[in-house]
Amino acid sequence: MTRVFNFSAGPAALPEPVLRQAAAEMLDWHGSGMSVMEMSHRGKEFIAIAAEAEALLRELMAIPPQYKVLFMQGGAIAENAIVPMNMLRGHAGADYIDTGEWSKKSIKEAKKYGAVNVAASAADSGYTTIPPRASWKLDPAAAYVHICSNETIGGVEYPAPPDVGAVPLVADMSSSILSRPVEVTKYGLIYGGAQKNIGPAGLTIVIVREDLIGGALPCTPSAFDYKVVADNESMYNTPPTYAIYIAGLVFQWLKAQGGLPAIEAHNRRKAALLYDYLDTTAFYRAPVAKSCRSLMNVPFKLEDESLDAAFLKGAEARGMVQLKGHRSVGGMRASLYNAMPLEGVQALVAYMKEFESQHG
């Protein structure tokens, strides 16, 4: 068996020990005689699995008790609708910060449910920066301020949560959750799809301050009403049981790595290796401003785009896959989620140097 270095933006690489454990437990979970996939979500075995996953997530992210952790479905794209349905709470609208493709999708969807004030946009920079906080035109009456913590496509990441005063901050953290410590109390709500740093696609994590739930629009489907989901401990409908189980294994793995401070140090080492090289060569170019470069998704371009196909072919021949940039921006993108080992980035940089020496 040969495993590749998988630079996919998501679904993405998972830690190998997690996959091995899941394989070993596939037919018989802890003497139950069943696969986790075959368990009732109301049975004692699965209830224990879900409770442990939540407890580990709370421990890793230091989630205070006044926040609910919800295991939902539909991914971040569904949450783009579910958030305004639940969070407008009688307000006319909400503020959104536009930092790229994923912010734009959130904005478009929210407009169906309320007034959207785009309080700042990085469009003028070609989405290579985050607009300075002082330039944001926030509405003090807004229900919430929405940001995308890490733009998976553009590779722009907030280095720290912005201060938005008393209005709740809502963050799409799909591609940066668990990559570094987060001060949860700075947020009213955090959401993200699981398929980057958490586990398989199909699970959405929502972390929401308790006092913000209970005011959903009357049209909100029950399965998407945070109060209904919270009151039923994420079991109002059948939750994505296997994805929750794998998420729990990933959380155990993360804890064994030393938790989020240790994984952040690891992620910084990996990202620095690639960015430092990109900054020393004219053959490749990293478009994002240094102050807001993503630790997780590193977009880069070859100056001579006619070499793109050859670059990708050579990478694949060396066991490095999914380096093609998103179709909306072109070029390359290396996603360096938690499960990407340092050796993967070392191999990539070595190959980039080799390619440059042949074609530069």
Ligand SMILES: Cc1ncc(COP(=O)(O)O)c(C=O)c1O
């Ligand atoms: C930041 C961000 N938001 C939203 C999404 C959409 O997630 P999903 O397809 O799981 O709904 C993605 C997926 O890549 C993402 O990276």
